[in-house]
Amino acid sequence: MISLGLEPSPEECSRAGCRARASHRIEWRNPRIHSEDRRKVWLACDEHEEFLREFLAARDFPLEVVPV
Template identity: 65%
Template sequence: MGALGGATEQPFECSRAACREAAVWAILWRNPRIHGPERRKTWLACAEHRETLRAFLAARDFPLEVRGVEDLRGRA
């Protein structure tokens, strides 16, 4: 994943295996069996893989939210 802030900021990279495209989407999710509501993980997605990654998590009934990657800037 790319750097969050700083002078050497790099682009975010898609989380899909073998994909190195720039991420434009952030999928925030959690596994309710092991994570409380305050904990969320983040997968990053390029335009091509957004729906694939979202559908994978949704099929497991994991609570998720899809945002633009620009919403992550400055959260570190």
């Protein structure tokens, strides 16, 4: 795979197109395919934390939001 230097840094918001510094860590799982101990992580800036949290909550995915 060719990298064009557009890969997000570990501190960047996970919202598509956003390069802001993340201030929230959203830990979630899809209970249909993930075991209880498996967690996925999205990072969110202040602007996109609610959007990402609501996206996951609308799908009934268990989640927890913690500060970065």
